Amino acid sequence: MSAASSTTQQGWDQATFSCGRCGANRTATKEADYLQAVGAHRDAHAVWDRLNPIERDGLASILRVLLADVGFGREFLALMDSQPQPTTRPNPTTPEGATP
Template identity: 55%
Template sequence: MTTTTPTCGCDQTVFRCGRCGTEHTATTETDYLKAVGVHGDAHAVWDCLNAIERDGLASILRTILSAPELAAELLALADRRREQVSRAADGPHPHPLTPADLPPNEDWSLGCPECHLPVQGGGAGLAAHRRTVHDPPP
């Protein structure tokens, strides 16, 4: 007499978020891990936004996700615009890019006395900020 043992396992797994109550059903371990990771990333982004930014982001996502062609065009436009407005000079960067690159006894983060924005890069970073924000070339 021959007996066959059925394969054990589950056909689906439900992820329930303890923070917001959202439920995601997955049929494979890979899909489950992806759902958990993406949902965690969504919480991380959401937590960084204030109420106004959350409303704005939700509105933008509703518009863009309903029209994939629009999303592609907006990304292409952003890429073209970034190339057009880049004022970076050729050659090495004019100010330090990390705190380790600063001259001795200089603070990495400074506040602009004109607009009060925080500026990184020490004195050279502040000079670059003033040149590009407060005194841009024509």
């Protein structure tokens, strides 16, 4: 039995992540939660950067609906997966049939 102090285990009380880009602050009391929060925030920035304002707006309204009722999102996806997908029509602009 070694009574060595394990500062790595005890060092976590809480930590706050401060985003240099948007100024958001996220506080976590566990390292795993902290890493999760930081990762999620970075991912959000990555997606944000890829979308144009209209797409951001669309995604935000979808997320608002989903986060307001997570059960709805789950059910919608279940519905989606249980429905036989209508075979997507081939691209109407295919050269086939376009030639007289």
